Amino acid sequence: MSTIQDVFVIGTGQTAVGEHWGISLRHLAWKAVKQALESSGLERPDAIFVGNILAPRISQQHNLGTLLADFCGFRGVEAITVEASGASGGAAVRQAMLALRSGEIGTALVVGVEKMTDKVGPEVTAALAAGADSDWELVQGVTAPAMAALIMRRYMHDYGVHRDEFSDFALNAHYNAQANVDAMFRNGLDLKQYVQAGIVASPVNIFDGAPDADGAAALVLSSEPGELRPGLSVRVASSSLVTHTLALHDRRDVLSFEAARLSAERAFQQAGITPDQIDLAELYDRFSIYAVLSLEACGFARRGEGWRLARNSGVGRNGQLPISTFGGLTARGNPGGATGVYQMVEVTRQLAGMAQDNQVAGAKWGLAQCLGSSGATAVTHILDGTNRN
Amino acid sequence: MTDLRRDTRTRVMQPARMVGIVGYGAYLPRFRLPASEISRVWTEGQSSLPVQEKAVAGPDEDVVTMSIEAARNAIMRAGVDPQDIGAVWIGSESHPYAVKPTATIVAEAIGAVPHTQAADWQFACKGGTEAMQAAIAFVGSCMSDYACAIGMDTAQGRPGDALEYTAGSGGAAFLLGPADKSVAVVEGTYSFVTDTPDFWRRSNANYPQHGQRFTGEPAYFRHITSAAERLMDEMGTGPQDSDFAVFHQPNSKIPGRVGRYLGFTSAQLEVGLLAPEIGNVYAGSALVGLTAVLDSCDPGDRGLLVSFGSGAGSDAFQLRISDQPLDFPDVVPSTRDYLERRTTIDYSTYTRYLGKLALE
Amino acid sequence: MEISRHWRLQQQRYGLLGEKCNHCGEKLFPPRDVCPECTQDSQELYRFSGKGEVYSYSKVFDPPAGYEGTAPYTMALVKLEEGPLVTAQLTDVDNDIVEIGMLVEMVTRKLREDGNRGMLVYGYKFRPRLK
Structure with missing residues (x-):
């Protein structure tokens, strides 16, 4: 392990998540890139890694690596797009990590960008569902919420959990998003609104699911430590991407996110810490049940008990394990392939003490995990804000 | 002719x-x-x-x-x-x-x-x-x-x-x-067909047109009765030899009317008459009626199946149920x-x- | 239209034609080239009985493009008697009577159609057992 090059986050940037009708994909990406570069002081990265899911289908645009390198003023720089469904943003970070750790490059720009609103309605629903197995799931008419719903229903059945018990996740996320100027939903949420919410795919209601929207986030990674704030640097202590079965029906155990479990396990091993040392986690709460299963997969809760963690503000900013500290996917919003990068930006800002009203006091270790295709792909990063280096 | x-x-x-x-x-x-x-x-x-x-x-x-x-x-x-x-x-x-x-x-x-x-x-x-x-x-x-x-x-x-x-x-x-x-063995079958424009649908039309009362006497009745009578006549059977008779069923009443005209009793007709519960299922009408008969008939039973198709024609079949009990x-x-x-x-x-x- | 994509899977879709691994005996649906249990690559065709039970279900109110005509519809994970889980719609069912463990059987129904002019795609769905 000692021969592996350390990697540091030296710059972050993000746009607001929402419906950016007036801004195209490339302009959206540039906004986040500009912010990240300025905050890092870097002028030109050695390589660019773009996380994106839907541009080929929704914006009829392939090869975002080259597009964005060109548009952002980096002709001649190595650049590729990384796609792993909902885990695309994290997977782009992971590719940057591999390149940096190998020593082949010294700096990397990671940009996650998603432009959902170039199409609307059932076509977007179909595009988002395409992370599922096209031949054997999609053809039956599944949607992303339906996949979550199938898992949630079985979870409720096996562990005797009432659907309203999942409300704490949405309530926490919407509470936290109020202070996040880049969040999509900033009005808060109360239990009554949650209970009365319309159903998307029973038992998943509209507040159990994240709003899919436009957004871009960027990270500048470097093998040299850089200070985000005077005396404060954030190190990427571990990075792990794991796959499992693409189709939900191929899993021996539908209620266990195996990819997430293995990914977290490897990440903890690399970082040399245990789950109880984590001060906050940005998990893939695209649906309440995903937050629950992620908590269990990462070792924060025992199997069948993840939902209990959210009780009594257990996942709040002052709770046992703060999650979705800026609103998570649920309330900050889910900009597809940018989501994994948003998570990294958010964890970095927490560890650097830059989270303002969303700050988790004294946060030293943070975990970011994103999932693709109902938990088929998982990317976990653990960030170290202890400034040991 | x-x-x-x-x-x-x-x-x-x-x-x-x-x-x-x-x-x-x-x-x-x-x-x-x-x-x-x-x-x-x-x-x-x-x-x-x-x-x-x-x-x-x-x-x-x-x-x-x-x-x-x-x-x-x-x-x-x-x-x-x-x-x-x-x-x-x-x-x-x-x-x-x-x-x-x-x-x-x-x-x-x-x-x-x-x-x-x-x-x-x-x-x-x-x-x-x-x-x-x-x-x-x-x-x-x-x-x-x-x-x-x-x-x-x-x-x-x-x-x-x-x-x-x-x-x-x-x-x-x-x-x-x-x-x-x-x-059930098919003992004999007979078809009676003429050019009778009682009901049609043109190639690109969504719904059929029909001749209203013209669909009755010259179309449904003539073809079914002609087919049934000729078949029974040549087979040397009569209504009294049948345990069941199933006719095309455009509605609840007409099959009974044509059946009685041919000399069948309500008891012979009722098992296969499904129109009151399912309507007129067109090409499936007489055939699904026959399935109901086969579900409940006895070994050795004999009966008649007569369809009607507009345009127009009738196919008639004389059937005899196997002597062995149906064992499905x-x-x-x-x-x-x-x-x-x-x-x-x-x-x-x-x-x-x-x-x-x-x-x- | 994706004619060849649907055409080449007809056998599997119309009648749950799967595979049985010659090495470990695992019954596979959908069919694969490599057995996920023993990672060997020799399989023979195996026709599933179509009987199973509901493992989980969800009524979908927000359908993807191409499925608006029958929404809302009920998606399910069905546990086949032979072992595998299958993702499929339930049909001939009112959502309020569906429950985990409900016995179901395979039927072949219309999965989707591309408007009035496009191809019809048929495949398996499941319904409460009639017998």
């Missing part, structure tokens, strides 16, 4: 080797639209109701899916290897494609491909019995040991038209095979099972399911 009064030749058709029904299967969708709903919408409840309710196909059903299930039922009852089926023939006036056979899809689904004949038949409401006659000839001439004949429809009726009260969905599949393996595995739903599986819908749900709402 033959002068029917002077025609003394043998017209009844019998194959070289005797053929019978080795398996049969019904299919009826679960939805029912009460006739009173149509009356409520179109006549403020003032019209008389030709049936109690009609069977309506669900939004994911069509002649292909309904035929597949009926054929599977027939094959399961017969215990025949689908690879031994030499023809899959489907009579309908609601084939989902104008061009592209329903039969190839059904043959593929039941596992009869690729060494098989497959074709769609169309003769208004008698496409199914036509397919059955052809299957009898096919097996009877030893071109194949088994042939599957299906009559199935998701019948169309113009909204508000008299036909809308009855135009229903359903039908049946029959597996024809050698007489010695049959549950109890895994196949009976026609009564399908009749009892019912969910009532209202007119608005019906218009959605049948695609009558313009969405584009």
Whole structure:
């Protein structure tokens, strides 16, 4: 392990998540890139890694690596797009990590960008569902919420959990998003609104699911430590991407996110810490049940008990394990392939003490995990804000 | 043109080797639209109701899916290897494609491909019995040991038209095979056909047109009675020799009227009369009635099946049930099972399911 | 239209034609080239009975493009008698009577259609057992 090059986050940037009708994909990406570069002081990265899911289908645009390198003023720089469904943003970070750790490059720009609103309605629903197995799931008419719903229903059945018990996740996320100027939903949420919410795919209601929207986030990674704030640097202590079965029906155990479990396990091993040392986690709460299963997969809760963690503000900013500290996917919003990068930006800002009203006091270790295709792909990063280096 | 009064030749058709029904299967969708709903919408409840309710196909059903299930039922009852089926023939006036056979899809689904004949038949409401006659000839001439004949429809009726009260969905599949393996042997069959324009649908029209009262005497009555009388006459049988008789069923009353005219009693007619509960399922109408008879008949029973197709013609069959008690595995739903599986819908749900709402 | 994509899977879709691994005996649906249990690559065709039970279900109110015509519809994970889980719609069912463990059987229904002019795609769905 000692021969592996350390990697540091030296710059972050993000746009607001929402419906950016007036801004195209490339302009959206540039906004986040500009912010990240300025905050890092870097002028030109050695390589660019773009996380994106839907541009080929929704914006009829392939090869975002080259597009964005060109548009952002980096002709001649190595650049590729990384796609792993909902885990695309994290997977782009992971590719940057591999390149940096190998020593082949010294700096990397990671940009996650998603432009959902170039199409609307059932076509977007179909595009988002395409992370599922096209031949054997999609053809039956599944949607992303339906996949979550199938898992949630079985979870409720096996562990005797009432659907309203999942409300704490949405309530926490919407509470936290109020202070996040880049969040999509900033009005808060109360239990009554949650209970009365319309159903998307029973038992998943509209507040159990994240709003899919436009957004871009960027990270500048470097093998040299850089200070985000005077005396404060954030190190990427571990990075792990794991796959499992693409189709939900191929899993021996539908209620266990195996990819997430293995990914977290490897990440903890690399970082040399245990789950109880984590001060906050940005998990893939695209649906309440995903937050629950992620908590269990990462070792924060025992199997069948993840939902209990959210009780009594257990996942709040002052709770046992703060999650979705800026609103998570649920309330900050889910900009597809940018989501994994948003998570990294958010964890970095927490560890650097830059989270303002969303700050988790004294946060030293943070975990970011994103999932693709109902938990088929998982990317976990653990960030170290202890400034040991 | 033959002068029917002077025609003394043998017209009844019998194959070289005797053929019978080795398996049969019904299919009826679960939805029912009460006739009173149509009356409520179109006549403020003032019209008389030709049936109690009609069977309506669900939004994911069509002649292909309904035929597949009926054929599977027939094959399961017969215990025949689908690879031994030499023809899959489907009579309908609601084939989902104008061009592209329903039969190839059904043959593929039941596992009869690729060494098989497959074709769609169309003769208004008698496409199914036509397919059955052809299957009898096919097996009877030893071109194949088994042939599957299906009559199935998701019948169309113009909204508000008299036909809308009855135009229903359903039908049946029959597996024809050698007489010695049959549950019912076809003793003889006869067809009576003339050019009678009582009902039609032009190529690109959504709904059929009909001659109203002209569909009665010169069309339905003439063809059915001519076919039934000639068949019985040549076979040397009469109504008293029958334990059952099934006629094409455009509504609840007319089959009874034609039956009584021919000398049949209500008891002979009632088992196969399903129109009051399912409406007129066109090419499947008489055939699904026959499945109800086969579900409940006794060994050695004899009876008559007569279809009617507008345009116009009737196919008549004299059937004799095997002397051995019918011994089918109890895994196949009976026609009564399908009749009892019912969910009532209202007119608005019906218009959605049948695609009558313009969405584009 | 994706004619060849749907056409080449007809056998599997119309009648649950799967595979049985010659090495470990695992029954596989959908069919695969490599057995996920023993990672060997020799399989023979195996026709599933179509009987199973509901493992989980969800009523979908927000359908993807191509499925608006039948929405809302009920999706399910069905546990086949032979072992595998299958993702499929339930049909002929009212959502309020669906429950985990409910016995179901395979039927072949219309999965989707591309408007009035497009190809019809047929495949398996499951319904409460009739017998």
